[in-house]
Amino acid sequence: MDAYPSFVRKEQCNFGWDWGIVLVTCGIWRSIRLVGYSQARIGAVQIDQKHKDGNVKVTALVELDVIAPRSVTLKATVLFKGKPVAETSATSKAATPRLEVAVPDPQLWWPNRMGAQPLYTLRIDLAAADGTLLDTYSRRLGLRTLRLDRHADEWGESFRFVVNGIPFFAKGANWIPADALLAQRSPEVYRRLLEDSADVNMNMIRVWGGGIYEDDAFYDLCDELGLCVWQDFMFACMAYPAHDPRFMENVKAEAIDNVRRLNHHACMALWCGNNELEQQGVGKAFRAGYNAMTWDEYKSLFDTLLAEVVRQHAPSIDYWPSSPHSPHGDREDFNNPDCGDAHLWEVWHGRKPFEWYRTCTHRFNSEF
CATH class of the missing domain: 2.60.40.10 (Immunoglobulins)
Structure with a gap:
């Protein structure tokens, strides 16, 4: 388990992150039920x-x-x-x-x-x-149309969301789990954090792929508050054993369950395959052995399996294979300013002045 956290389908940041502690919990932490029926x-x-x-x-x-x-x-x-x-x-x-x-x-x-x-x-x-x-x-x-608009323009390709036929500027933040101990979260905690988000004029929340598929209460509140949701599938910053049919079968069931659960929400704007796997250099940066991942294996999971689940079970919600991702070229230019989305760390990580953002011309900054 220590060697292969990517095989274990649980909260990836449990194994430690740059902002979070190592706390590898296990056990039943959500309600379960046994359903009987006749006919x-x-x-x-x-x-x-x-x-x-x-x-x-x-x-x-x-x-x-x-x-x-x-x-x-x-x-x-x-x-x-x-x-x-x-x-x-x-x-x-x-x-x-x-x-x-x-x-x-x-x-x-x-x-x-x-x-x-x-x-x-x-x-x-x-x-x-x-x-x-x-x-x-x-x-x-909620009755609305909400789609990702990508069309060729004089600079490259647009990346914007359109609601009820009207393009809008996405303003928001990434959402990580609200507590290191998941059982300590509550609808009250969700409400306080999401109301604060709406009060500062956010209109979109990106549920980051190293955490969890949030509880129904989270998405209910986003519906009520007008907070659109960019929803990552729960894959982040590491290679995954897509060569293992047991893993792929498990992931498919996980994806179907969550896409079905969330597809009715007015807030749902996008399903995204993963966080930063392309940026991490799949097939190059990851070590050899069981955790290695080739580009063909990557594509089988994020270009095929997850994309097909969304197309089949939530056809009115768009799918994006990774964040960040450039849809053109060889995928190595993941922060291409002319198309796709970008993760820009120049200020918080690179220590550039806040004013640097005024020079940014990327189409969509999904993490900064």
Whole structure:
């Protein structure tokens, strides 16, 4: 375990970081439950939105766990401020039925300081043929489009986020775990830190890849406060054993679970494959042995596996393979000022004066 922390799928900074202590904990630190059901239950729901000419349709692809194939009824209801505003229902024998609801007079969600953050609730009821309620799914969502815009321009290639058709300047910080002892975190701690972030005019938080996929309470608060989330997958600053099929199978399950869990949140702006693996020089800087990682292995994990999970389970959220990353050339120019994102350490690490930032022309500074 000391030799190969990259194989252990836990908080990477537990093994020590430049700002954190070595505290390699183990044990059950989140709630678990055993679910029993009869006939069928709602396993997962993929929520997408279609925006056109001021109208919004919410689409729910429902994945059912069934004991035996049989006809069931699904009813989808969209609520706003606790009151139903739209609903639809369908009877199906399919394992993944699709429901679509048109939302009248849609109130759009906006990042902090750009507008309000109205939140709707999508509730899906699953019933047996005789009307017996079998399961209920309920999630909050904000109605918006939020995409990464990369287009060729006179300097190279843009890197900006666009919400509801309007480009905006991302202002924010990187988020590391709020406590070295994860069990000491609480919704109150989340609220204090995230409200402070919104109060100083931030509109984006990057969940750094050496920590954890945060609790639901974190993303709920980001929805409420208008804090967009750049979400790293939990890989940072080291080679990973992508040559090992056991590791890849484990990572795929981890990625699917978290992408499914978070895909409905209004705050979710981007999934990013890792923190600084390209900057660290994969295939060159890492030592030989079990922890070595070739470029082909790197690509199999970050260009293929994780990208496909996002495309399949959260197609309305963009994917970026690494941070920092230049999408052109041989990837060695990871802080290319003309395209991609950059990690600029010249001030905090290089001791340059703060005014140096005025000379920076990089497209997107995701860590500085």
